[in-house]
Amino acid sequence: MALVIRDAEVLTMDAVTGATPVRRSIRIDGDTITEVGTRVRTDDTDTVLDGRDRLVCPGFVNAHTHSWEYLAKGRYDNLPLELWMLYSYPILGAxxxxxxxxxxxxxxFAAESLKSGVTTLVDDVLETPAQDLDQLDAVVGAYDRIGIRADVSGHVINRPFVDTVPYAADRLPPAVVSTVRSRPVPTAQEYLDFSAEALRRYRDRAGGRVRYMLAPSGPQRCTDDLITGAAELAPAHDVSCHIHVLETKVQAVTGREFHGSTLVEHLRRIGALTPNTTLAHGIWVTDADIDLLAEHGSGVAHNPVSNLKLGSGIAPWRRYHRAGVTLGLGTDGCSSSDTPRMHDVLKAAALLHKVTGPDHHDWPRADEVLRAATAGGARTAHRHHEIGTIAPGMQADLLLYDLDTLAFTPRNRAELQLVHSENGSSLRRVLVAGRTVVEDGRLTTVDEDALRAELAELMPxxxxEQDRLERENDVFADAFEWMHRTCAGEDVGVHRWSGPDPSLARSH
Known part of the structure; x- marks a missing residue:
């Protein structure tokens, strides 16, 4: 028995029709799209959905997020990244x-993601003070149960935190620095062994719907042998190697201070740029950095909402496109953007870059934004062979929007209205691997009310515990504030943007 969606307006996101709506029918056998056309085969046993007044597009790929921040949603404001990390990624006491x-x-986290049209998560999971396989099993098992598609990492930092940023250690009490440096960190081999076991353990989980990916935190936070080993392991298992690079001006200064070059150039030098490598953020890049990424086929996961909230900067959207670098779109974590909703990200990406230059021909187009949210994200996740477009042979990860709503009234250009007018309220059905996981705003696989009630009991x-950790980590705040201000005033020769306002006050 197949599922057929008949006579819908479809954004295929393929090379032929792209983000231009076309009237099509779609046949789904099992988890796979088998036919797309003006007419498709139907059998007496098939379930047929009337696609009239419906817009169908590929499910969104959240190309960079951190589910583990979910418990700190709505907790912090007006903190630049390095100061925010003191509390959301506690150095001491976790x-x-x-x-x-x-x-x-x-x-x-997955429930909120699915209800907003995210069918694939690239979830860079960090557990503090360290991650074990039981914790990783809990994430993978949750995603298997709820029905979402996901790449789940073992995010790793294997350098003492005070040594991952410039200048700060010199302004901290020696006893604090000594305490941080005495904490155990994983060796490169320990992380690679952990990753090899995770790759083996989850290779066939949910038919490949949930799998493990490599995620060295960043070239300033990990040793070269760990990053190089991860970059070699990823293509051997056809997964991505996901690395935070040049998110803030502090990181631009870090590259010069630690390596005498940009962080992208350092990754190239150690052999860590490959088609499986994806940079999270990539804001403070030089033109030469962008050319290196294009040359090596590496992608970038762009996080405009999080970058705005943390005052990190504005990524060079048009320069990436001109160089041929693939962009995906991500929400980042629920503590740095406070939501896993991708509709917010689409609109922010469409609007943010219009203020970076007066030439309106360079401004983002709706089709580019939609491509980044679907096919581009699939490419940066190294899943482009199975998701991101609506075509025979692809997985049936689909979103069905009701066009008979105020968001699409009057009906003009559906692709523009999807980016600029829609907030997810018109989303009627979400399919992952051919299975309906959201219908009329309700999850079909889990009891959302019970989950929220369970968390409410635990929140006090x-x-x-969050209050205790913040008090313990306040000891770092003044030194990191000074470092942030110092780096914000430095000229590092990056492609664009003058940096965050150094007068940002610490508040939590």
Whole structure:
């Protein structure tokens, strides 16, 4: 028995019709799209959905996010990245979370993602003070259960945190620096062994719908042998190697101070730029950096909402496109953007770059934004062979929007209205691998009300622990504030943007 969507307006996002709506029918057998055309085969046993007044597009790929920040949603404001990390990524005092809480956290994050049209997560999961396989199992199991597609990482930092940023260690009490440096960090071999086991363990999980990816935190936070090993392991298993690079001006200064070059040039020098390498953020890049990424086929996951909230900067959208660098779109974490909703990201990407130059021919087009949210994200996740477009042989990850709503009234250009007018309220059905996981705003695979009630009971204890960690990590705040101000005033010769306002006040 197949599912047929008949006579819908379809954004195929393929090389022929792209983001131009075309009237098409779609046949889905099992988890796979088998036919797309003005007419498709139907059998008596098929389920047929009337596609009239419906817009169908590929499911969104959240090309960079951190589900583990979900418990700190709405907790911080007016903090640049390095100061924000003191509290959301505590350096001192963190206690391991139980697999049960991680399961609950992951289910809620995935639930909100699915209800907003995200069918694939590139989830860079960090557990503090360290991640074990039981914790990773909890994330993978939650995503398998709820029905979302996901790449799940073991995010790793294997340098002492005070040594991952310039200048700060010199302004901290020696006893604090000594304490941080005495904390155990994984060796490169330990991380690669952990990753090899995870890759083996999850190779066939949910038919490949949920899998493991490599995620060295960044070239300033990981040793070269770890990054190089991860970059070699990723293509061997046909997954991505996901690395935070040049998110802030501090990181631009870091490259010069630590390596005598940009961080992108350093990655090239150690052999870590490959078609499987994806840079998260990529804001403070030089023109030469962009050319290197294009030369090596590496992609960028762009996070405009998070970058705005943290005052990190504005990525060079048009320069990336001109160089042929593939862009995906991500929400980043729920503590740096406070939502996993991709509709917010689409609109921000479409609007933000219009203020970076007066030539309106260079401004983002709706079709480019939609491509980044679908086919581009699939490419940066190294899943472009199975998702991101609507075509025979692709996985049936689809979104069905009701065109008979105020967001699409009057009906003009559906692709523009999807980017600029729609906020997810018109989304009627979400399919992942041919299975309906959201119908009329309700999840079909889990009890959302029960999940929220379960978390509500736990929140008093979670908040008390967050308060304790913030008090303990306040010791770093003045030194990191000084470092942020110092780096914000430095000329690092990057492609664009003058940097965050150094007068940003610390508040939490």
């Amino acid at each position: 206690r391991p979370l139980s697999p049960d809480l991680i399961r609950l956290r992951s289910l809620l 204890g979670i908040r008390a």
